[in-house]
Amino acid sequence: MMHYGFCHIAIAPLRKENSEQSEQVSQLIFGDVFSVLDRNNGRILVQTFDDSYIGWVDEKQVIALNAHEYESYTQTSKQFVKEAISYVFQTNTVTGEKIIYPVYLGSQVVSPKFQLNKIVFEIAESSLTKNLNISSLHLTTIALKYLSAPYLWGGKSLFGIDCSGLTQMCFKQIGVHLLRDASEQITQGEEVENLASAQKADLCFFTNNEGKVVHVGIYLGKNQIIHSSGQVRIDSIDEKGIFRTDTHIYTHNLYKIKRYL
Known part of the structure; x- marks a missing residue:
């Protein structure tokens, strides 16, 4: 049985229940690793390393890692894909098969060339961040790269992303780990008194009528x-709250502001 794994494709849906028709609650993106909690009918229940999120994924969309590979990967500093799309060359060291996969902004690697299981992964060094720059300017620069990406519940990529996926992915790329959902992210960071005291890169949280x-x-x-x-x-x-100038209405009620940098 697989005990640990690695997402080797661009995006793999993470679902609430053990069904292809179940709600997508999040996604694994290339470079994400996880531990395996259960397996049933070709799908595995996983817990992600970065944010401890739990969901079901098709085991055909991931590869197995042994305990040593998992520990080594999780303890090694990461580089991130800084372009909208790049490509990873994957070579099977046993069969010699070579496959090219697209990878998207924010995908993580331990180096431009590395091996896990029986697969060697290679990506152009020019596609990667050189070092982590933990600053509000760098964070907002990353956020602007996602402009016009469509909203997708549970999404974490340029091809579909939700509100907390956006905040999590932007902070991840400067080395700051946020939890997955907005209701979890608000439990982190330091509270800011009001909007007048807010600084660039603070997170603003909003509530519904309940x-x-x-x-x-x-x-x-x-x-x-x-x-x-x-x-x-x-x-x-x-x-x-948030005021849309095109419709002249408030769309979200401001509740709290938190600081993470």
Whole structure:
């Protein structure tokens, strides 16, 4: 039985239940690793290393790791794909088979060339970040790369991303690990008193009419916020919430602001 694994394709849906028709609650993207909790009918229940999220994934979309590979990979610093799309060359050292896979912005590797299981992975060094730059400017620069990406529940890529997926992926690429959902991310960081005290890269959280945290976005400064709502977009924000200038309505009620840098 597989005990640990690695996502070797661009995106693999992580589902709530053990069914292809089940709700996508998140995604594995290339470079993500996980431990295996259960296996049933060709699908495995996994817990991701980065954020401890649990969901079902098709085992054909991942490869197995042994305990040594898993520990070594998780303890090694990462580099991130900085381009919208790059390509990974995968060579099976036993069969000699070579396959090219696309990988997307934010995918992680331990080096431009590395081996896991029986597969050698190679990606152009020019596609990767050289070193982690933990700054608000770098974070917001990354966030702007996602502009116009379509909204997708559970998504974490340029081809579909939800609000907390956007915040998590942006912080991940500067070496800061956030939990997966907005309701979890709000438990991290330091609280900011009000919008007037907010700084670039703070996260703004929003509630529904029942008071439940349902949305999050990245503050850009000067009363602007980037968030995923329909698509990744920039809107105005004030103490009341997000105001869309195209429709002239408030779409989200501001609840709390948190700082992570």
